[in-house]
Amino acid sequence: MANTSSRMLRLLSLLQTHRYWTGSELADRLDVSERTLRRDVDRLRELGYPVEASRGVAGGYQLQSGAAMPPLLVDDEEAVAIAVGLRTAAGGAVTGIEETSVRALAKVIQVMPPRLRRRLDALRTSTVPALPGNGPTVDAEVLTTLAQGCRDEERLRFGYTARDGARTTRLAEPFRLVPLGRRWYLIAWDAERHDWRTFRVDRISAPEPTGLRFRPRDLPGGDPVAFIRDRLASIPRPHQITVLLQAPAERVRAAVGQWATVEELDDGTSRLLMSDEGFDWMPLVLASVGAEFEVVHPPALRDRLRAVGELFLRSCGPAAEKPA
């Protein structure tokens, strides 16, 4: 415990929690002479973590941003917050960083003390409900287990519910986890069927590491995303949402955010394209745009919206009576 390495870590930790420390304070905390503290600070600087110092009566040391990320020394609560944040990010709250989030999450979870993992579980409430009623959500625990499997090159056993509802048990060598659209897919080499397969993560249940490690095989084609797209293309697309709106694309985009593509047709009308998963969510979008629209593609959506409209009129009373 009286180690130099541990002292450096403690120093780094102190510098991360509080912005200004005087030399004597730090030396006191670390239980060394001030001279040694100065040397420790120097060491940190040599390691590339710039510790800025200001002199004078209100001076002190302060950790600044450097060229590389320093080791993050977080307390329990912060660790939980980080894990929760990564979990929601992995759920697709922000597009583009899902995969990295899962990787980071796997890393954090693995070294997290059990008691914190329990606290994290307690906050399960919002696994991935970026939007309410938005179809099947992915279980964060499943996701991290799969991610660990990919990273550690460890065979996994898991249950899988096929498209037709048939449940099977798989033994597979996980290769990569790919977020596509609003879904997660696992590419893996099925060790029993001796072939590459893609699995929808929300259909995977109870994945368990077997402890058996494997040497990763080469994925045909090499590109995981292309691989998935390929497989997906061979499956009949259920339906795609297409809606025309009497509003500038700008306004529509502001309402739907990132979850759909919006094209400007001509001044004042725009076309909204979206995967079928946003089905439940369309009432909000259309209501918040508030412009006349026309449902082009899924007739079911038109029926649904009409039903919603009828419900609203029915429930809001016969007619508007404006009070003077």
Place this chain on the structure above:
Amino acid sequence: MANTSSRMLRLLSLLQTHRYWTGSELADRLDVSERTLRRDVDRLRELGYPVEASRGVAGGYQLQSGAAMPPLLVDDEEAVAIAVGLRTAAGGAVTGIEETSVRALAKVIQVMPPRLRRRLDALRTSTVPALPGNGPTVDAEVLTTLAQGCRDEERLRFGYTARDGARTTRLAEPFRLVPLGRRWYLIAWDAERHDWRTFRVDRISAPEPTGLRFRPRDLPGGDPVAFIRDRLASIPRPHQITVLLQAPAERVRAAVGQWATVEELDDGTSRLLMSDEGFDWMPLVLASVGAEFEVVHPPALRDRLRAVGELFLRSCGPAAEKPA
């Protein structure tokens, strides 16, 4: 660079990225003899980071979860992912951990290399739009600056737009950042008005640290949350949403998630209470519950829903024609 401390960090880093390493691999990476590696592993164990080793042909070292969080060694992408995750969590995507998230975010941001901060900015798109069109969003940058100010006990200067629209410039000693409802509030001692004030964070603009440190004063009453509630109580509440639904509370709760309180009235009907900020969002909730309802409180909401209903019926064609 040939330091022991740095080597320990690198070892920790290696152990965090990849689950299994053989002793020789690690020794090779760290450029030391295997004997020394064993000693390093021992050192880590002594520091409380349990490195488990398995013997035999497929053996190796592996970092396990211990009693405390080890320093997190993250690469660039992971750092960005963590920051993004914390940002959304701070935005209230998950209730209960907002404050911790901001604290952690401030910590991460501070040590984050500038180039990563830029990448983070590039992902600004989704600052805090947990839900689209959900009222004023909080700027994450403002939030972290304020958090740093509180932590570092540093005076801040910022612009503030009062409720009546008047813009002023403030010089204040930030005391605490409190998430309440779906909003953030800053408690600070206004250095020019010589009194405690609460500021709504979404009305604060361009906060800047002045570099002047202060000794924090005692907040009257002591409890920040109570302090804010107190101040808020003296301000007329705009309106509160109350809706009765012909559906069991269970179902309603599933649709609104955490953003409202739902009470079971009797079997089959429930009451939904929500702050006025969810105004734009009610169409989604009511549509996804799909049950008859009655808007009790804000007449404006009833009008709005009726308008939406009319819009939907108008836009979805005159009447449903079911194809056989």
Place this chain on the structure above:
DNA sequence: AGATTCCGGCCGATTTCTGACCTGAATCAG
């Protein structure tokens, strides 16, 4: 039985670390 891999004691040469002491320099208050 043999191969692989972790474990840890022992030793001696080398390096590093530490505290004490001291001179400098920047910064700020009065």
Place this chain on the structure above:
DNA sequence: CTGATTCAGGTCAGAAATCGGCCGGAATCT
């Protein structure tokens, strides 16, 4: 301007640690 505060860093000598090499042991899998 002066004095107080605080960081900066040189030098020195004794203490402590680090390191690699060597070795016998033990667990694990084929």
